[in-house]
Amino acid sequence: MRMHRRTLLALAVFTGLTAPSMALAADDTVKIGLLATFEGPFTVLGEDGERGAMTAVEEMKGMVAGKKIEIVKGSSDASPDSAVRAARKLVEQDGVKVLVGPLSGDEGIAVKDYAKTQPNVTFINGTSAAQDTTLRNPAENFFRFSTDGAQWMAGLGTYAFKDKGYKKVATVAEDYSFPYTQVFGFMAEFCKAGGHVPSKSWVPIGNKDFSSVIAAIPEDVDAIYVALGGADAVNFLTQYQQGGGTAPLIGGSITVDQTVLTSKGKLKDVLKGTPSAGPTADTNDAPAWKAFVEAYKKQPGAFPSPSLFAHGYYVDMKATLLGLDQVGGDVSDGGKKLRDALSKLSFDTPTGKVSLDKNRNAIADIFLTEVTEGADGNLLNKLVKVVPQVNQTLGIPEDEFMKLGAVNRDNPSCP
Amino acid sequence: MSLAIATDSTTTQRNWLEKLGAGNIILAVALVLYPLVASDFFLTQIGGYSLIFGMLGLSLMLLAGYGGMVSLAQITVAGISAYAIAILGNNNSNILGFGWPWWLAVPFAVLAAALASALIGWISVRTEGIYTIMITLAIATATYYFAQQNYAIFNGHSGYAGIRAPAFWGIGWRDAKPFYYLCLGLAALCYAAVLYGSRSTFGMTLQAIRDNPRRMRALGYHVTAHKVFAWLLSGVIAGLAGVLLVWFNGRVSPGTIGVDAAIDVLIIAVIGGLRHPIGPFLGALVVVLMQTFAIDIVGAERFNTLIGLVFLVIVFVSPDGILGLWGRIKPHLAQESLRPGA
Numbered sequence: 001m002r003m004h005r006r007t008l009l010a011l012a013v014f015t016g017l018t019a020p021s022m023a024l025a026a027d028d029t030v031k032i033g034l035l036a037t038f039e040g041p042f043t044v045l046g047e048d049g050e051r052g053a054m055t056a057v058e059e060m061k062g063m064v065a066g067k068k069i070e071i072v073k074g075s076s077d078a079s080p081d082s083a084v085r086a087a088r089k090l091v092e093q094d095g096v097k098v099l100v101g102p103l104s105g106d107e108g109i110a111v112k113d114y115a116k117t118q119p120n121v122t123f124i125n126g127t128s129a130a131q132d133t134t135l136r137n138p139a140e141n142f143f144r145f146s147t148d149g150a151q152w153m154a155g156l157g158t159y160a161f162k163d164k165g166y167k168k169v170a171t172v173a174e175d176y177s178f179p180y181t182q183v184f185g186f187m188a189e190f191c192k193a194g195g196h197v198p199s200k201s202w203v204p205i206g207n208k209d210f211s212s213v214i215a216a217i218p219e220d221v222d223a224i225y226v227a228l229g230g231a232d233a234v235n236f237l238t239q240y241q242q243g244g245g246t247a248p249l250i251g252g253s254i255t256v257d258q259t260v261l262t263s264k265g266k267l268k269d270v271l272k273g274t275p276s277a278g279p280t281a282d283t284n285d286a287p288a289w290k291a292f293v294e295a296y297k298k299q300p301g302a303f304p305s306p307s308l309f310a311h312g313y314y315v316d317m318k319a320t321l322l323g324l325d326q327v328g329g330d331v332s333d334g335g336k337k338l339r340d341a342l343s344k345l346s347f348d349t350p351t352g353k354v355s356l357d358k359n360r361n362a363i364a365d366i367f368l369t370e371v372t373e374g375a376d377g378n379l380l381n382k383l384v385k386v387v388p389q390v391n392q393t394l395g396i397p398e399d400e401f402m403k404l405g406a407v408n409r410d411n412p413s414c415p
Numbered sequence: 416m417s418l419a420i421a422t423d424s425t426t427t428q429r430n431w432l433e434k435l436g437a438g439n440i441i442l443a444v445a446l447v448l449y450p451l452v453a454s455d456f457f458l459t460q461i462g463g464y465s466l467i468f469g470m471l472g473l474s475l476m477l478l479a480g481y482g483g484m485v486s487l488a489q490i491t492v493a494g495i496s497a498y499a500i501a502i503l504g505n506n507n508s509n510i511l512g513f514g515w516p517w518w519l520a521v522p523f524a525v526l527a528a529a530l531a532s533a534l535i536g537w538i539s540v541r542t543e544g545i546y547t548i549m550i551t552l553a554i555a556t557a558t559y560y561f562a563q564q565n566y567a568i569f570n571g572h573s574g575y576a577g578i579r580a581p582a583f584w585g586i587g588w589r590d591a592k593p594f595y596y597l598c599l600g601l602a603a604l605c606y607a608a609v610l611y612g613s614r615s616t617f618g619m620t621l622q623a624i625r626d627n628p629r630r631m632r633a634l635g636y637h638v639t640a641h642k643v644f645a646w647l648l649s650g651v652i653a654g655l656a657g658v659l660l661v662w663f664n665g666r667v668s669p670g671t672i673g674v675d676a677a678i679d680v681l682i683i684a685v686i687g688g689l690r691h692p693i694g695p696f697l698g699a700l701v702v703v704l705m706q707t708f709a710i711d712i713v714g715a716e717r718f719n720t721l722i723g724l725v726f727l728v729i730v731f732v733s734p735d736g737i738l739g740l741w742g743r744i745k746p747h748l749a750q751e752s753l754r755p756g757a
Contacts, residue, residue: 038710038716073710077670079668079670079673080666080668080670081664081666081668081670084666088456088460089456089460092460093460110666113577175563175572176571176572177573205572409566
């Protein structure tokens with residue numbers, strides 16, 4: 001009797017572990033994995049990414065090539081390990097053949113490495129924007145229809161030097177691959193124009209106390225270039241203002257994003273007039289953008305204007321669906337046809353035409369913006385200038401660009 | 416003569432089998448045969464991962480269950496051996512990577528982890544109860560931030576990538592089945608060692624020290640030395656788990672050894688139960704299953720709430736975890752079978 005019960009327990013454990021293996025999608029549905037940060041410091045950003053992706057799905061009324069779209073979500077906490085774990089679950093357990101994501105820089109590099117081990121699955125980026133996700137050692141089956149962090153900075157360095165007259169700028173940015181890429185993009189132009197960057201501060205993600213960083217900023221700089229995201233940006237800006245800092249700011253793409261601009265408090269006065277650049281501009285007048293904003297606002301919990309995460313996930317999901325539409329939703333050949341279609345895909349997004357280069361990285365328009373107060377009191381990114389069709393090498397010939405070296409904390413440098 | 420040996424060995428074998436108990440044998444057979452029915456995902460992402468975290472929980476159970484020392488630094492110890500593998504072996508992050516073969520790198524990594532664990536033990540044995548938790552939490556957090564900001568050794572936020580499990584005897588040990596068996600083998604070894612160790616002189620002494628250190632000191636035992644040695648042993652187990660973890664992920668970064676992961680190990684040990692070495696493995700299985708599949712049950716927005724609620728319910732219903740739950744149900748079942756006609 002005693003043994004009998006133990007046997008039952010063992011059997012129960014055993015069957016519980018084996019039960020659901022590979023659940024294959026039915027013929028009339030297309031399964032798409034959606035990987036974003038639904039936990040950790042970037043939760044707010046991940047949720048807005050999801051809104052963007054769902055806007056694209058709803059635009060197609062949830063159908064592609066006559067098949068129903070089934071979205072399977074995976075969550076990471078912005079660490080590369082968790083992103084790969086979530087991607088593995090979506091691919092190996094849920095059996096998705098197409099995966100959209102992830103959200104942040106190092107995650108993108110990790111998922112690209114994982115993509116190499118899954119040649120029959122097609123990976124489309126979310127908003128991760130580290131340069132080396134596609135530039136160096138790319139994966140054949142990883143596509144990025146959203147641009148990278150250096151591309152997002154197109155025009156900003158020149159604008160800060162020539163129009164704003166800043167000669168010396170200190171940088172404060174988070175310590176991982178995406179901000180490295182952003183600082184690289186800004187400095188590539190700014191240093192070329194003749195500017196100097198005497199001090200670069202790198203802070204860990206989730207830093208709370210910025211007093212030592214603020215103290216280390218030289219006093220004679222004309223402006224501070226800040227590439228921090230979400231809560232980090234709010235914390236730094238608040239503490240900088242409370243510490244009596246008065247230097248004007250230059251914003252990284254996610255520093256003056258809607259996720260930061262909508263935060264409450266006195267930040268408004270500090271942020272007004274901050275130039276920045278990125279893949280979106282809130283006051284874009286193009287009808288396609290306005291239509292996108294309206295569609296986006298139907299999502300639950302939407303911001304007054306879509307953040308660049310909503311935009312990035314929208315563009316990548318839209319590209320995925322257009323590609324799937326072209327191949328009739330058929331990925332039974334290991335996604336080969338789909339990848340051919342995606343490589344050649346060129347389409348009009350709310351922010352202009354997007355096409356891919358040979359590394360499967362997007363060439364797209366970038367928007368130079370400045371923070372202003374809207375009619376309803378909300379802060380907005382006012383469109384200053386559109387930089388048309390920026391490629392990954394920022395218009396520099398490829399071999400020359402590669403000579404600049406991989407981005408990291410010390411590269412580039414122009415003290 | 417040969418006959419005598421044969422009979423002798425059968426008697427010992429029978430005794431040995433009896434000692435193991437039917438339940439353990441069935442469980443072992445089930446675990447060995449598991450790859451026949453499970454998909455690759457269930458083999459590595461659930462099976463292998465649970466065994467790795469079970470080993471980490473086991474290293475904590477050894478300290479907490481037998482030594483009365485609750486540590487939050489087990490993942491830190493595992494992280495040290497994981498980083499050691501990345502640094503001594505090969506990685507593709509273009510930093511360090513001495514290219515040692517696995518049979519040299521693994522012992523060194525485990526040794527480094529064991530020594531680090533002994534050092535942490537040395538620092539924290541002066542404290543008791545909640546202060547041990549605090550000091551180990553402080554060590555875990557400090558190591559996390561150090562790894563995050565040190566570029567010469569830890570390569571900062573991005574850590575090391577491109578670490579491959581070795582291939583020898585014609586087997587790629589990161590393939591699903593070999594990797595599962597590797598995890599199972601090492602976990603079973605550690606499990607048996609802890610079970611055996613708990614009944615050894617050292618194990619008994621450690622438990623006596625847990626119950627009354629002052630009396631043991633009066634009897635002439637070196638209390639600190641025993642405790643530090645327990646830390647060293649738990650460091651070996653955590654170090655082995657760290658090696659498996661880095662082969663499993665193929666990468667290691669500060670996120671691997673963050674405070675979240677440290678707390679995960681504690682949760683695993685607590686909801687599994689600290690009374691018996693099987694507890695942490697049960698806990699790890701529940702935690703890994705929850706963390707993997709909760710998102711399918713309630714969606715992306717609230718799945719962490721569900722995970723928290725399940726843990727809360729387990730601990731609320733049974734303060735000594737799943738093991739305690741079983742211990743509570745068992746007598747009821749036994750009573751029922753005694754009742755006539757039941």
